[in-house]
Amino acid sequence: MNAPTALSHLVPEVNQRQVPQAFLDALVARFGAQCSTALVVREQHGRDESAFTTVPPPAAVVFAESTRDVADAVALCDAHGVPVIPFGVGSSLEGHLLAVQGGISIDLGRMNKVLAINPEDLTVTVQPGVTRKQLNEEIKSTGLFFPIDPGADATLGGMSATRASGTNAVRYGTMRENVLGLEVVTASGEVIRTGTRAKKSSAGYDLTRLMVGSEGTLGILTEITLRLYPLPEAISAAICSFPSIEAAVRSVIQVIQLGVPIARVELIDQNTVRMVNAYAKLGLREEPMLLMEFHGSPAGVKEQAETVQEIAAEFGGNAFEWATTPEERTRLWTARHNAYFAAIQSRPGCRAISTDTCVPISRLADCLLDSVAEADASGLPYFLVGHVGDGNFHFGYLLNPDDPKEREVAEGLNHSLVARALRLGGTCTGEHGVGLHKMGFLVDEAGAGAIDMMRTIKRALDPKNILNPGKIFAL
Numbered sequence: 001m002n003a004p005t006a007l008s009h010l011v012p013e014v015n016q017r018q019v020p021q022a023f024l025d026a027l028v029a030r031f032g033a034q035c036s037t038a039l040v041v042r043e044q045h046g047r048d049e050s051a052f053t054t055v056p057p058p059a060a061v062v063f064a065e066s067t068r069d070v071a072d073a074v075a076l077c078d079a080h081g082v083p084v085i086p087f088g089v090g091s092s093l094e095g096h097l098l099a100v101q102g103g104i105s106i107d108l109g110r111m112n113k114v115l116a117i118n119p120e121d122l123t124v125t126v127q128p129g130v131t132r133k134q135l136n137e138e139i140k141s142t143g144l145f146f147p148i149d150p151g152a153d154a155t156l157g158g159m160s161a162t163r164a165s166g167t168n169a170v171r172y173g174t175m176r177e178n179v180l181g182l183e184v185v186t187a188s189g190e191v192i193r194t195g196t197r198a199k200k201s202s203a204g205y206d207l208t209r210l211m212v213g214s215e216g217t218l219g220i221l222t223e224i225t226l227r228l229y230p231l232p233e234a235i236s237a238a239i240c241s242f243p244s245i246e247a248a249v250r251s252v253i254q255v256i257q258l259g260v261p262i263a264r265v266e267l268i269d270q271n272t273v274r275m276v277n278a279y280a281k282l283g284l285r286e287e288p289m290l291l292m293e294f295h296g297s298p299a300g301v302k303e304q305a306e307t308v309q310e311i312a313a314e315f316g317g318n319a320f321e322w323a324t325t326p327e328e329r330t331r332l333w334t335a336r337h338n339a340y341f342a343a344i345q346s347r348p349g350c351r352a353i354s355t356d357t358c359v360p361i362s363r364l365a366d367c368l369l370d371s372v373a374e375a376d377a378s379g380l381p382y383f384l385v386g387h388v389g390d391g392n393f394h395f396g397y398l399l400n401p402d403d404p405k406e407r408e409v410a411e412g413l414n415h416s417l418v419a420r421a422l423r424l425g426g427t428c429t430g431e432h433g434v435g436l437h438k439m440g441f442l443v444d445e446a447g448a449g450a451i452d453m454m455r456t457i458k459r460a461l462d463p464k465n466i467l468n469p470g471k472i473f474a475l
Helices: 021-034 039-044 067-080 132-142 156-161 207-211 245-257 270-280 298-314 326-337 339-346 361-378 404-423 439-446 448-461
Strands: 060-063 084-087 104-107 114-118 123-126 179-185 191-195 220-227 234-241 264-268 289-296 318-323 351-354 382-387 392-399
Touching: 021 060, 021 067, 039 060, 067 084, 067 104, 067 179, 067 220, 084 156, 084 220, 114 132, 123 132, 132 156, 156 220, 179 207, 191 207, 234 298, 234 326, 245 264, 245 289, 245 298, 245 361, 264 270, 270 326, 270 339, 270 382, 289 298, 289 326, 298 318, 318 326, 326 339, 339 351, 339 382, 339 392, 351 404, 361 382, 361 392, 361 404, 392 404, 404 439, 439 448
Parallel strands: 060 104, 084 104
Antiparallel strands: 114 123, 123 220, 179 191, 179 220, 234 289, 234 318, 264 289, 264 382, 351 392, 382 392
């Protein structure tokens, strides 16, 4: 993989299609006040948390309130050949929401009802605008919870579309393992269903898995059936400081390879600890740190924690501190989830280019340590956090958005990191998705033959290329 030239990954190809006035008139006639062409509304729906800043906003925004609204809007787009982009809360990091080929945005935030809770079957069905925190608040009386936690309070539709995961993935898996069935609006405006509430099925192609992770390019999700889990009888969290990143990572590898059923294990480097201390007014030791959580019975949690503490001690882990009350655990995890905002505040006016590689756990130390050395040598400020229990970690390169040299350095670091991860049997994106920013990386990872197969699927299901066009791969 060659290093990028200039700012190629931050200047997406914009080829906006003309939006006919007749289409806009029909849209307003159907949706009335649910449709907006106000510039401030369009601009809000034409950006996300990525580093892209130069794409014009969509021509209109439809605020859908039902599956029928989505189907009618897509049918109008199909009739006029107008692109359509689904929108949740705008927290994606890879340019998924940008209208690079024009068109409209469908905001699914008003479709925010929990439709059916089936505690006996450990399932729930929701509309796509339900957020993960909302869901857990609504089901807490059942003794169940939904564990996928990407950090941001994202919508479950967006999480399904990007195949998100997060801090709990090491024990509970990702959205891929936890979406059982879907209701989907296709490119023609037809409504189909995939999957069931049964735990398994061998009936035909697995369309649910095809749609999960398709980033809005194959259909728009309007209902999602999810797997739930019993709330653990006991939960304990701990932090442990280490003399080096290598010692922390080696400790995690040993924990995972011994089969300890740890629920969460997050790495935070010393740069990030310092930023979090300043942002959240904490007094954490400014050394590489693991933040861990254990779920199970009181005896099981105690046994897990003791095993991990012994392993950590072998690698120089010290200052083990426990957080057993909900308030203490929330304080620690809030600090972790605020790492991004703490980093941004540490350099006022900066933007962050976030990486998302994931490698086999046995190669984690090799990939991470070489990447740290390269980032340190660049002189560019950065933060580092990682869901290291499953080999996934994130650099956030902090750059001055008005300095082309800093942007180029950050992109070069990202290119080098992805190339390293692929050499070690990993992936360019563990959980953020491809969007715009990782399109070139996907070709390197999957190969031309696999990309051609993806194109064949896309053309078959979306022959007019109206569903979030210009994302994942080029047609």
